[in-house]
Amino acid sequence: MSTTEIQDGNALPTVETARKLGVLPEEFDKIKDILGRTPNFTELSIFSVMWSEHCSYKNSIVWLKKLPKESDRMLAKAGEENAGLVDIGDGLACSFKIESHNHPSALEPYQGAATGVGGINRDIFTMGARPIAQLNSLRFGNPELAKTKWLVKGVVKGIGDYGNAFGIPTVGGELFFDESYNTNPLVNAFSAGIVEIGKVAKATSYGVGNPVFIVGSATGKDGIHGATFASEDITDKSNEKLPAVQVGDPFMEKLLLEATLEIIATGHVIGIQDMGAAGIICSTSEMSAKDAHGMIIDLDKVPTRQANMHGWEILLSESQERMLVVVEKGKEGIIQEIFDKWDLHCAQIGEVTDSKRLHFYQHGNLIADVPAHDLVLGGGAPQYHREYREPAYFQEFKKFEISEIKDVDTEEIKKVATHLLSHPNICSRQWVSQQYDSMVGTATRTTNSPSDAAVVRIRDIKRPDYEKSIAMTVDCNARYVNADPFVGTQIAVSEAARNLVCSGAEPLAVTNNLNFGNPYVPEVYWQFVEAVKGMSVACLKFSTPVTGGNVSFYNQSSDDGPVFPTPTIGMIGLVEKPEHQTSLDFKNDGDLIYLIGAPKNDIASSEYLYSFRGVKKSPAPAFDLDEEFSVQAAIRKLILSGLVVSVHDVSDGGLFVALAESAMPSTLGFEVSTDTNFRKDAYLFGESQSRVLVSIKPENQGEFQRMLGADLKAPHALIGKVTGADLMIDGQTIISTSEAQDLFGTSLGKLFA
Incomplete structure (x- = not known):
């Protein structure tokens, strides 16, 4: 496809544009090689979040591959599904995972911690597992400092308010103080759930013509470039990136939990994935790459909270309590009925293709055309062997x-x-x-x-x-x-x-x-x-x-x-x-x-x-x-x-x-x-x-x-x-x-x- 067929409304980005989005010059060159042309701003934004450290693990994956990942109880390959899954006998499995929400919590501790809790629980119930408990691991700076007191109170309240309202017990965790965390606290959230073996949902997409739905909350401008923000140091200008912090709604999440488990139980769900870091672009690319398929997505059909959102804003938004679901063609009505019952958005925004590419449209124009495989971890995303040296x-x-x-x-x-x-x-x-x-x-x-x-x-x-x-x-x-x-x-x-x-x-x-x-x-x-x-x-x-x-x-x-x-x-x-x-x-x-x-x-x-x-x-x-x-x-x-x-x-x-x-x-x-x-x-x-x-x-x-x-x-x-x-x-x-x-x-x- 030629560049002229891609409608973006902006001048083609430069190396300087790429730098501002966290893309290295050599990565910008690689993107041009992949596309066979210079990306437009939307496409560059897509690569910037998907190739960020937060999404691609580009500076860590070469070492993570060396971790032991095999046992008789393992039911899902490490890192390939929304969460880990192990056999606990009697036809049951435990799904569990831990993730960080450090940078958002450093700027806005209440919402940063709350959305961390929401995100980790979504990872569990998108597996088809009902969450049974959550833990947290918290690190803060000198407890005598006013800033530390503010962070601690905000994080603890955010965890408590979200978890309590969502209805999943918080059963333990750890709390540690040291001056090394004065500026950058650590907020790590853990969740575990139980699912019947054979009823596990996968984060995948296949079947040409199968409809693609976005379900749950409407999409807003919160959390845009959150993955990129999480892939850079905290500085005195980080507060300027407060819009990169997501806003959570635990009551919406409770509804989404029940609706999600209900649609999975129908047997008509091909694949489902939480929209966490990098939002729609992450879910569409990772699910498509999993089984070498593609998608056509019409962004005009995405329910939004703000009018006149740019395509790249819709794609990169990290608004909470959302899922991407691929359903068997012909079963759309069943899925829609369930989400109507729970009073949640359920909008068909596209369909599965065999192109291995993602085509995003807005206002009738194709605004981005990118290969799914080249965006994701284990695909075309860069993998680096970084220099390391024993500290003095x-x-x-x-x-x-x-x-x-x-x-x-x-x-x-x-x-x-x-x-x-x-x-x-x-x-x-x-x-x-x-x-x-x-x-x-x-x-x-x-x-x-x-x-x-x-x-x-x-x-x-x-x-x-x-x-x-x-x-x-x-x-x-x-x-x-x-x-x-x-x-x-x-x-x-x-x-x-x-x-x-x-x-x-x-x-x-x-x-x-x-x-x-x-x-x-x-x-x-x-x-x-x-x-x-x-x-x-x-x-x-x-x-x-x-x-x-x-x-x-x-x-x-x-x-x-x-x-x-x-x-x-x-x-x-x-x-x-x-x-x-x-x-x-x-x-x-x-x-x-x-x-x-x-x-x-x-x-x-x-x-x-x-x-x-x-x-x-x-x-x-x-x-x-x-x-x-x-x-x-x-x-x-x-x-x-x-x-x-x-x-x-x-x-x-x-x-x-x-x-x-x-x-x-x-x-x-x-x-x-x-x-x-x-x-x-x-x-x-x-x-x-x-x-x-x-x-x-x-x-x-x-x-x-x-x-x-x-x-x-x-x-x-x-x-x-x-x-x-x-x-x-x-x-x-x-x-x-x-x-x-x-x-x-x-x-x-x-x-x-």
């Missing part, structure tokens, strides 16, 4: 010597305990969780039974007595990853698996949200590469394949530099029976407390070292993947044996915090003795990995020790007992339980009051 700080961190830090005495133990229990990285997240509805749907098993992972019962109307539950968690200590990306990311995977195991679940699979700075900075890209390598090693060890996820680069600013590298791990597991679910809280005065796993003389990267001692430079905590695997195997067998009363992993804040978190829920105490083979600060506050705290009934001690010694051969030690009150170390009261509860429970709320 890495070797500096390794020079840390524990001998240069004085150990603690009894009085200082009390000071450290008070510091940690009230620290915003460790204290109770109750101020946050109270703003979320965790009990809607009445399937959450951990609201009043605290555990290391959230556990949600699977409701099956065909089998009212169905017993299985899904356990889920999101984990990443970014301080560890910054200290050593390879080891720190292994720890993130391991802690996610450990949290599931400690809750009584078998880990199944992973989704990830890889949050890093600018990939064109060699030191930042080195962090990314090392993190992916570490994730691969750990996921292989735990047989938890990566089902997909999200890469979020450009999380950095001119003032603060890059954020800590934050490869957030979302992991799901299966709890086969209710009696296998295990909580972290002590139950009975007099129960015995054991530490499973070997302590280390290590305080590296601990909250104690970082914030109490003020030492910022140290390596990742002591960690051995084989040791971690053995400890988790032992814990799983102990839980299945029924011998343990409570199980809690030792993580942020070390052993003392784990003990306190186990004691406080039932207003109990503990009396434990430290091991004289180790420094007291390392034993109590160090964060060396592969340790789990368990309590047992005294009458089960013999069988318990026999299993650990003879069958499991796991390192273990009896360290004390549960008491009626007070937290005691080596015969000294460190703090009363009531004081600990007050510090732990109210500190975050007071900080953000």
Whole structure:
């Protein structure tokens, strides 16, 4: 097709135009080669969003391909559908995914976070799965700053308002503060749902003549070039791009959920995809490329909220609560009737072709003609091998010597305990969780039974007595990853698996949200590469394949530099029976407390070292993947044996915090003795990995020790007992339980009051 046949109304764009749209000069040349001509502005805009980092993963895909993606439970190829999908038995599958909404949340925290929640849930129900729970992983800067307080309050309210109104419980998550996030917060949203195997919807398009529908909300000018905005650094001019932030409507999303599941159940849906990043152009191109087809789309038929929208605005808009649906020809009336019932837009805007191209018309004119395959990840989108280089700080961190830090005495133990229990990285997240509805749907098993992972019962109307539950968690200590990306990311995977195991679940699979700075900075890209390598090693060890996820680069600013590298791990597991679910809280005065796993003389990267001692430079905590695997195997067998009363992993804040978190829920105490083979600060506050705290009934001690010694051969030690009150170390009261509860429970709320 010649250039003259393309009607766009603008002069042909130049290299400078391309630069302003985030397209590199060499990419502009490649676009001209693909089209055989210079693109018009609409076509260049199409390529700019589809080849943005956010959509194409052009700077990350060469490494993401190396992640393990195979298991007997995998039902969808990683990254090829709207979300991951794993077999959980009995004809059911779990769909789950995590994605970021970092840049929008940095500018408009309420809508940025709210639309992140909406988008991730749409990814789940476009698979045909009904969402059952959501989590979030949040990172903010110095909590004393006014800007941080504004961001935290806005993000938390946005998540709560959207999730609560949508009717899906928010069952857990994580919250972390560090100055590296002062300008650029991280808002990662996770959702999981259940679908019957055989009733899964695909993100595809085929069948010449099959109609293409846009359904849900009308299209507006919000979110235009949102994908491009998410693919650049935060600067002092970023507020000028506020229109790139989407606006959400949870009540509309609830209607869309029900209508979507209903049309999928008809069996007449060929393919369906959420309109997230890059809107209509993303959905049409990815669905068409999947099965080597094309589409003819009439943009005049797209329901719009504003008059006289340009074609490129309609194509790139990221207005929320919209889907693209391809339907069997002749079944249009059935689909239309369902959406009419739910009072939602349902407009046929085009049809499927065999051209492998996308033809977009407006006002009777062809305004864009582009090949679908060349727009998408795995097709013609560029893939780069970026330069990477070990940063100078890495070797500096390794020079840390524990001998240069004085150990603690009894009085200082009390000071450290008070510091940690009230620290915003460790204290109770109750101020946050109270703003979320965790009990809607009445399937959450951990609201009043605290555990290391959230556990949600699977409701099956065909089998009212169905017993299985899904356990889920999101984990990443970014301080560890910054200290050593390879080891720190292994720890993130391991802690996610450990949290599931400690809750009584078998880990199944992973989704990830890889949050890093600018990939064109060699030191930042080195962090990314090392993190992916570490994730691969750990996921292989735990047989938890990566089902997909999200890469979020450009999380950095001119003032603060890059954020800590934050490869957030979302992991799901299966709890086969209710009696296998295990909580972290002590139950009975007099129960015995054991530490499973070997302590280390290590305080590296601990909250104690970082914030109490003020030492910022140290390596990742002591960690051995084989040791971690053995400890988790032992814990799983102990839980299945029924011998343990409570199980809690030792993580942020070390052993003392784990003990306190186990004691406080039932207003109990503990009396434990430290091991004289180790420094007291390392034993109590160090964060060396592969340790789990368990309590047992005294009458089960013999069988318990026999299993650990003879069958499991796991390192273990009896360290004390549960008491009626007070937290005691080596015969000294460190703090009363009531004081600990007050510090732990109210500190975050007071900080953000």
